[in-house]
Amino acid sequence: MISVEEALDILLSNLPERRIEEVQFQLALGRVLAESLVATCDVPPFFRSALDGYAVIAADIENAPVELQVAGESRAGGGMPARLRAGEAVAIMTGAPIPEGADAVQAVEQTLLSPDGQTVTILKPVKAHENIAPRGSEGKAGEIVLPSGHRVGPAEIAVMATFGHSRVKVYRRPSVAIFTTGDELVEHDQLPRPDQIRNSNAYCLSSQLQYMGLEADYLGIVRDDREELRRKMLSGLERDVLIITGGVSMGEYDFVQDVFRDLGLEILFTKVAIKPGKPTVFARKGERLIFGLPGNPISALVTFECFVRPVLGRLCGMKSPELPRMRGELLADVKQTPGRTAFLPAWVCWEDSGWKVEPLQWKSSADIIGFTRANATYVFPKNRDFLHRGEIVELMLLPDFFVRQR
Ligand code: AMP
Ligand code: MG
Numbered sequence: 001m002i003s004v005e006e007a008l009d010i011l012l013s014n015l016p017e018r019r020i021e022e023v024q025f026q027l028a029l030g031r032v033l034a035e036s037l038v039a040t041c042d043v044p045p046f047f048r049s050a051l052d053g054y055a056v057i058a059a060d061i062e063n064a065p066v067e068l069q070v071a072g073e074s075r076a077g078g079g080m081p082a083r084l085r086a087g088e089a090v091a092i093m094t095g096a097p098i099p100e101g102a103d104a105v106q107a108v109e110q111t112l113l114s115p116d117g118q119t120v121t122i123l124k125p126v127k128a129h130e131n132i133a134p135r136g137s138e139g140k141a142g143e144i145v146l147p148s149g150h151r152v153g154p155a156e157i158a159v160m161a162t163f164g165h166s167r168v169k170v171y172r173r174p175s176v177a178i179f180t181t182g183d184e185l186v187e188h189d190q191l192p193r194p195d196q197i198r199n200s201n202a203y204c205l206s207s208q209l210q211y212m213g214l215e216a217d218y219l220g221i222v223r224d225d226r227e228e229l230r231r232k233m234l235s236g237l238e239r240d241v242l243i244i245t246g247g248v249s250m251g252e253y254d255f256v257q258d259v260f261r262d263l264g265l266e267i268l269f270t271k272v273a274i275k276p277g278k279p280t281v282f283a284r285k286g287e288r289l290i291f292g293l294p295g296n297p298i299s300a301l302v303t304f305e306c307f308v309r310p311v312l313g314r315l316c317g318m319k320s321p322e323l324p325r326m327r328g329e330l331l332a333d334v335k336q337t338p339g340r341t342a343f344l345p346a347w348v349c350w351e352d353s354g355w356k357v358e359p360l361q362w363k364s365s366a367d368i369i370g371f372t373r374a375n376a377t378y379v380f381p382k383n384r385d386f387l388h389r390g391e392i393v394e395l396m397l398l399p400d401f402f403v404r405q406r
Pocket of ligand 1: 180181182184185197198199200201202245246247248249251254293294295296297366
């Protein structure tokens with residue numbers, strides 16, 4: 001059985017080539033740039049006023065109060081103003097171009113306009129360059145403003161609009177298919193027989209993918225039947241990544257691994273020292289990647305976050321798509337059978353200047369209801385059998401961490 005770290009090494013050394021596509025810039029939100037974007041002009045494109053006030057020559061008002069001639073106005077979008085001469089001021093609005101000759105702006109609050117509007121008294125001096133954003137001070141034409149590999153958020157969309165990058169190259173999102181296996185499974189809108197349960201994994205995994213900005217084709221429930229599995233797997237293998245849940249362990253009716261072999265898949269691992277989720281399987285066929293996740297709901301959820309997310313995130317162009325890790329202080333003693341690294345549900349909160357970790361009760365790796373109370377998992381190291389209250393433990397924050405309320 002390999003360790004979690006070894007499993008990750010295998011996953012990351014089997015990544016196919018990332019693909020690139022060009023999209024309309026607004027559709028790039030949440031994507032990763034596959035090209036560097038340059039400034040197509042200086043920003044600001046002219047010396048720009050930061051305030052509503054008067055453009056002046058700082059030296060003219062050194063001994064303020066000083067009365068100046070109002071030589072005109074500069075407003076945003078109102079054309080380039082005429083040159084300013086000594087003894088003059090130009091009324092100026094936020095975002096408007098500074099007239100040539102002026103070297104500072106005094107705020108309107110520090111001025112008094114004469115009743116006829118011909119002169120303005122500047123009440124206080126300003127330093128040269130004050131309240132002026134020089135041309136190109138935020139971006140110079142030709143320089144890289146968004147490097148390749150940068151993830152696109154709202155500010156990046158604004159930068160693209162600023163420079164007229166209407167279409168941009170981003171990493172393509174991998175196509176993903178999901179199916180779930182088990183004779184006991186029925187869909188959410190069906191009434192299970194006494195020996196049946198409703199399929200929850202397919203919907204949990206689809207939601208986890210959705211959080212990553214990915215959409216999956218859900219191929220349905222597959223019976224524990226080798227031929228049916230084979231057929232469904234062939235159709236799932238048309239996607240870049242196939243995720244299967246259930247049927248991966250060593251039970252009499254766990255056929256997933258057999259079918260992997262029937263189809264000539266290269267099986268890269270079949271067991272990981274992780275709890276929950278030991279029977280996780282990873283395989284590839286050429287460029288296609290296949291994950292066999294255990295059927296127990298928490299096992300499927302946790303192994304997705306630990307193993308599937310790092311792969312899918314990288315295919316999307318992200319450099320470190322892993323869920324954030326941090327440390328916190330354990331609020332209770334906890335026991336475990338050693339041998340596997342355990343990711344156990346916790347409620348983590350900030351208290352008394354530190355992150356506090358409350359281990360949550362969970363009955364088994366099937367207990368998805370218990371897991372709904374968690375906002376993180378804490379890591380129980382595989383060589384330990386006891387963690388003491390007050391110990392500092394490693395945490396893996398769940399995607400809801402920052403929004404979940406108690
Ligand atoms: P398996 O990995 O097929 O041995 O399944 C392990 C456990 O997970 C069994 O109790 C299954 O009934 C349960 N299980 C398997 N698939 C699902 C699913 N899609 N939704 C909810 N529970 C499942
Ligand atoms: Mg099963």
